[in-house]
Amino acid sequence: MRTSLLNKLTLGFLSATLMISCAGKKENYQSTLHDPHLFSKTVKKLNDVVLENNFPPMIATRNYVYSTIAAYEIVAAGDPAHYQSLSGQIRHMPAMPRPADTAVIDFPLAAMLALTKVGNAVTFPEGSLMGYYDELLNMADSLGMPSAKINGSKAFSDTIVATIMAWSKKDNYAQTRSATRYNVTNEAGRYVPTPPMYAQALEPHWAEIRTMVLDSASMCRAQNPPVFNVTDKNSRFYRDMMEVKQVGDSLTDEQKHIAEFWDDNPFKMNVSGHVMFATKKFSPPGHWMNIVGIAAKKAGADFNTTVTGYAKTAISLFDAFISCWEGKYSYNYIRPETVINQVVDPEWRPFIQTPPFPSFPSGHGTASASAAEAMSSVFGDQLSFTDTSLLEFGIANREIRSFRQAAAEAAMSRLYGGIHFRFDNELGAESGKKVGELVVSRLKMKK
Incomplete structure (x- = not known):
């Protein structure tokens, strides 16, 4: 009897221990x-x-x-x-x-x-x-x-x-892999490849990719860049061209940091004499996807909210780049570096490397404004945080006051970098904001 009771107590103890152990593992x-x-x-x-x-x-x-x-x-x-x-x-x-x-x-x-x-x-x-x-x-x-x-x-x-x-x-996507290349011509004001690689213009048919939310690639196209004009010094184009050179020739340390921080060149070609080597960083969408994680942590977002933030931002970036690329290869606008070399100083070079595609509108300006709208709708429009994304590439952090402030800074960085005119950035950001607003208004993710 006593043995049977002891066995029952032992079995009960072991069962309780197992239950506690399993509960601990589950937790x-x-x-x-x-x-x-x-x-x-x-x-x-x-x-x-x-x-x-x-x-x-x-x-x-x-x-x-x-x-x-x-x-x-x-x-x-x-x-x-x-x-x-x-x-x-x-x-x-x-x-x-x-x-x-x-x-x-x-x-x-x-x-x-x-x-x-x-x-x-x-x-x-x-x-x-x-x-x-x-x-x-x-x-x-x-x-x-x-x-x-x-x-x-x-x-x-x-x-x-x-x-x-x-x-x-x-x-x-598969169909555009075999599409024709960009046609380089000598037409005044038209994009041509830039140093040091003089690479083929990237993805001239990206506007043919199916959009997620936009009704068409041209739905939010950036509008009305100034007419190319290098003879009238009072024209908008000439003034903005000279601004790129003048700003680039007198950059402050802060402006240099902003340009480097938002450079986001996924494949920069470095040239030293006869030696050429590439260095890599996040592309603009990669940088913004990294920011989602930083922001979610600062906001104390739960798992599902974090996933939602990533998905909505990714959708905004996807449609923004389709929209932007539709504009780029509709206008085929010349890069600042090219026209400054042609009419002002043949030796002038931008602070950061010019990417291989037309200038108008700014890709970073468009995509950043779109991403900022998506992220503001998930995490709030006044979330401040420290962007540590570039530390792994040896570039110091930046303090961010809000997603929209970060987007505005990213757009302006392209002027400091010498690779975009002011109108590229401003009109691109207007277009990107419209894309982001459409994503936010049309997609009902959280009930």
């Missing part, structure tokens, strides 16, 4: 895998692959938009009371698979798996992110997530990934 994996900072780390993994593979900014936006939408669709499926699918809101986006059994899905893990797998599929070389994908699964297992839940999360993630990837293949 452990949730506190780690449901941490929004881990999602930001996952996006940074994609950002690093984009950087290492020298993706130009417009292609980078395609990497970000499909992967973050995949993650968003999973959190929306996991919390339908507060979030709604983008299917139907983005008119050509198909209906997303629904989870058959939510009890066997950990939605944050599934969201990170989906982002990683889609990111892996739209970058190269294929497999670049699958090592990290396996790390996420191993982390879930080591933290005590039940195997049924790991498998369920992976299975649901795969259904979203397959649907997103099938949708992505219809955006005309």
Whole structure:
């Protein structure tokens, strides 16, 4: 009798200990895998692959938009009371698979798996992110997530990934890979390749890529750049051309820092005598995606809000670059460096390197203004933070007062850098703001 009682007590003690242990493990994996900072780390993994593979900014936006939408669709499926699918809101986006059994899905893990797998599929070389994908699964297992839940999360993630990837293949990206190159002519005021690489103009057919929210690539086109005029010193063009040179010749340390901080040249060619070598940084969309993570942390955003911030910003950047590129190759506007060399000083060079595509409108001005509207709608329009994005490239931090202030500074940086006229920046920012406002008004993500 006493032995039987002792056995019952021992069994009860062991059961209680096991229950406490399991509860502790459950809490452990949730506190780690449901941490929004881990999602930001996952996006940074994609950002690093984009950087290492020298993706130009417009292609980078395609990497970000499909992967973050995949993650968003999973959190929306996991919390339908507060979030709604983008299917139907983005008119050509198909209906997303629904989870058959939510009890066997950990939605944050599934969201990170989906982002990683889609990111892996739209970058190269294929497999670049699958090592990290396996790390996420191993982390879930080591933290005590039940195997049924790991498998369920992976299975649901795969259904979203397959649907997103099938949708992505219809955006005309593959068709534009074999499109004709930019036609270089000697027409006055027309863009021509710039030193030191004199590279082919990038992606002249990007306006043919399917938009997400805009009705057409030209819907928010930047309007009315000044007429090219180098004979009338009172013309808007001549004044703005001379401003680029005069500002560039007398930059303050602060202006130099602003130009370098927002340079975001993914592939700068350095020339020293006969030696040429490239250095890499984030592209403009990569910089803004990094800012999302910094802002989400400063705002104390939860996992789902953080995912929403990334997806909405990525959509805004994607459409902004399509809109901007439609303008660039409609106007084919000359770069400051080219015209200053032609009519003022053949030896003049900008502070930062001129990128290989037409000048008007400014890509950074357009995209930054669009991103600022998206981020303001998620995190508030007065969130201040320290942007540490460029520390890994040896460039000091900047204090940011708001997303819109950062966008205005990014646009102005192009004048300090000597690669854009003032009107490129100002009219580009106006266009980008319209794109961002349309994304915010048309997409109802959080209920």
